[in-house]
Amino acid sequence: MAAEARQRLAERTAAAGTPSALGVQALADALAGPPEQAEERYREAVERLSVTETTTQGYRARLLFGEWLRRANRRTEARVELRAAYEAFSAMGAEMFAERAGRELAATGETVRRRLVGTREELTSQEATIAQLAVSGRGLTRARGTGTGDARSRRAASRSRQGTGAGRPVVHPGATPTSARQAAPYADV
Structure with missing residues (x-):
């Protein structure tokens, strides 16, 4: 089923040919494609999605790549991707993604400082x-x-x-x- 969905997506993203579309395809390939190509496809997704107007998707790709690296016991490399995702999602106010990245960072052994959205003081x-x-x-x-x-x-x-x-x-x-x-x-x- 995942292979069929990936194939249908490939047809559409190839027709569009935009960096965003190709980045989404690379991410889908990393998630559901051959495991031996996962790292290469994650890196491509991060690269393509980070330079488009959809930077949120770029940080989501970094989060997924960081999770993959951590599960492959490559904690030092995972921290780079997860920290970038955590800081970006925290700054954007995307709390659920920030919490997810924070949990993954903590799982690599890094201490995560809780960042508040809009660090300004509240008025009475x-x-x-x-x-x-x-x-x-x-x-x-x-x-x-x-x-x-x-x-x-x-x-x-x-x-x-x-x-x-x-x-x-x-x-x-x-x-x-x-x-x-x-x-x-x-x-x-």
Whole structure:
């Protein structure tokens, strides 16, 4: 059955002749073809798929090749392919593939550092609200005392309008910004 599917795919990929199609065919041949040709076909798949617009497929080929190398007890070579796949999938946010590559890396004896997608710090709900208000400009009314801002915010806004603090609002140590005007210096963080 796998041989038939590989043959049907070969007909289509040969007709297309694109690097992507030929890379997919090489990967199929590596997975379901003669075992003695697997390494050569994996290398071809990695090469062809890594230079096309489908780089995700290139890293998937590297993952599969790394798994094959590890199972052939070629751990040092496997680590190169698996590490590249792990880092790329982690950066892309492809968590399932990253976890799979991480498990395979660990199986080679390498310590895998967990990478978080979007390593930026998360804002608290209050900080997120303040940032949204700052961006939209709607938070200024509360800071100027016409809304429900706290007394500290109103005093800081008043001092800011009077020129205190060289044009920047006074933010008390340890206080989080409570108005759009105070949050503005932090908006680009």
